[in-house]
Amino acid sequence: MKTIAVTGIGVVTPSGIGRRQFWANIKAGRSFVREITRFDASKYPSRIAGQIDDLDKYSRVSERLLKKIDAFSHMALVASELALQEAGIDIKKEDPDRVGIFLGNAIGGWLYAETELRDLYIEGRQGVSPYMASAWFPAAPQGQVSIYYGIKGFSKTVVADRAGSLMAVGYARKTLLKGKLDLILAGGMEAPVTPYALLCCNTYGGLCTENSDPAAAYRPFDRSRAGFVVGEGAAIMVMEDLERARDRGAPLMGKITGYGTSCDGVDRINPDRSGRQLARAVKNALDEAGIAPEDIDYISLDGMADDVWDHGEADAIKMVFGERAGDVPVSCPKSMFGNLLGASGALDVIIALLAMEHSLIPPTLNLRDPDPVWLNYVKDKALERRVDKALVISRGRGGINSALVVEKA
Secondary structure, eight states: EEEEOEEEEEEEEEEESSSHHHHHHHHTOOOOOOEEOOHHHHHHHEEEEEEEOGGGOOOOOOOHHTTTTTTHHHHHHHHHHHHHHOOOOOGGGGGGGGGEEEEOOOSOOOOHHHHHHHHHHHHHHGGSSTTHHHHSTTTTTHHHEEEEETTOOOOOEOOOTTTTHHHHHHHHHHHTTTTOSEEEEEEEEEOOOOOOHHHHHHSOOOOOOSSSGGGGTTTTTTTTOOBOOOBBBEEEEEEEEEEHHHTOOOOOOOEEEEEEEEEESSOOOOOOOEEEEEHHHHHHHHHTTTGGGGGGGGGEEOOOOOOOHHHHHHHHHHHHGGGGGGGEEEEEEGGOOOOGGGGGHHHHHHHHHHHHHEEEEEOOOOOOBBSSSSSOOBBBSEEEEOEEEEEEEEETTTTEEEEEEOOOO
C-alpha cells in the first residue's frame, strides 16, 4: 500500500511567516494575541485577535492581482509558494493534470466583500468591482492558487467550520492513495480579522471577551477558561507518494498515515457532551494508521476554551486511550496565536511535524489550573521529547469531528 508523505510546508501566522520564524516563536511560547489595530473594534465584545501585519514583506503577488482578491486568497498564495519552495517543486515541470489543491476554511473572504458592499451603498452598482462575486467565495483561494500555478487536476474546497483544513488534508491523502493525482497542495486559510467577520464571530458566541490582558485571554483546558480568541493565517503543505518523494530526493517531513471523521448529530452549534463520536473519529484514524493508542507520543488538542468542548474532547481521549490518557503529552499551541478557524487543523498538523523534527512538544499558554486534571498537559514551557507518532484533533460547530495521525518519515 502507498504511503503519503509531507515534503514541504508553508505557514502564514501571527506567530511568524515561514518555518524558521514561526517555530522559533512557538518553541519559545510567545503570545501573539493583541488588541485589534486594523480597524476600530472598541465596540465589539471581543476586540482581541491574532493579527498579521507584515504579509506584504513576504509576498511576491502583484499589485494588479491583489486588487482582485481577498486577504485569505493572498495568504494562501504566500503559504503555497513557501511550501513548494521547501519541497523543491518546480510546478512548471509537473503534469498540471496530476496536481491538485485541497483547502479548507470556515467563513470565506469578508474584507473584500465588506469594502465592495460599502461602495455599493455609497456609490451604487457602478462603484462595485466585478471581482466581488468571486473574491469572497470559500473556494476562491483554491481557484487563485490554481490559476497562479496553472494547476488543472482534481481539487476540493472543504467548508466544515474549524475542521475544514484537517478534513482537506485527510481527503488529500485518500485521493493520493487512489492514484488520482501525483501531488497535492493541502491545508487551509482564514482571514476573520475584519469588521463584519468579527461581528459574526462575536454574534455566534464562544469568543473570549476579557480584553484587558490579550496574551492571557485564550485559556484552553484551564478552569478559568472564558472562550477562544480568533486568529488569521494560512497553513499549506505539499503531499505526495513517499516513493515518488524519495526518488526525486525530496525532504521528508513526515507521513500522513490515518484519518477519521464523524458527526455528533445533536445540535447545529454545540457538540455532544459525551465525546463519543469524537472518540469514534480518533479510533478510526488510529485503525487506519494501523497503530494502537499506546503508540501515540503526542496529542494536539482542539482546545476551544469552553467547558463543554474541552471536557468532551478530554473524555473522548479517555475513551480511546483508557488508563494511558494521563500519560501521553498533550498541548494546544493555538493559545499563542489564536484559533485560525478553518485553517487551524492544518496548522496543528504542521506543528506536529515540526515537533517530530525537533523532538520538542510546544506548550499550552495560560494553563494554571487544569480542568480536567488527569490529562498530561505541556504547560508554559516546551517539553523535550522524541515524537514518532502524533494525533491531531480538530472539530467544528454542528458536531463535526476529525482526527489525523502523523508519523515520522
